[in-house]
Amino acid sequence: MIYIAQIIINENIGKDITIERDPDSKNYKLKLGEKDLIGAERGSMELSSGEQNFISLAFELLLARHSNKEYIVLDDPISSFDSVYKNKIAFCIIKFLDGKKQIVLTHNTDLIRLLDVQLNNCFKK
Secondary structure, eight states: OOOIIIIIIIIOSSSEEEEEEOTTTTTEEEEEEEEEOOOOGGGSSSSOHHHHHHHHHHHHHHHHHHHHOOOEEETTTTTOHHHHHHHHHHHHHHHHTSSSSSEEEOOHHHHHHHHHHHHHHSSOO
């Protein structure tokens, strides 16, 4: 969880987001400052739509990483993001889903190129 909060989210969106464990329910709370982000109205989050989507995708990739499913299917994961986030998302897909069988559905050839660059040039095997 620290990896998600500090590296993936805060380093990539530049906001001070924390993850806390609720002592009563044992659930995690995602907070921006003192505000809870989980369950909040999208307009009240003080995050752009791209930042909100990036956080959501990061958590979905985390869930996929720990899934016992044989295949992980990604349906055009960069379609709603601007160019700043597209490379970051390719990095997250490669990093989080390392060792998982992936099926990526997309009409965007940029995503395929970004995944190829991340996989072949950014990580030593």
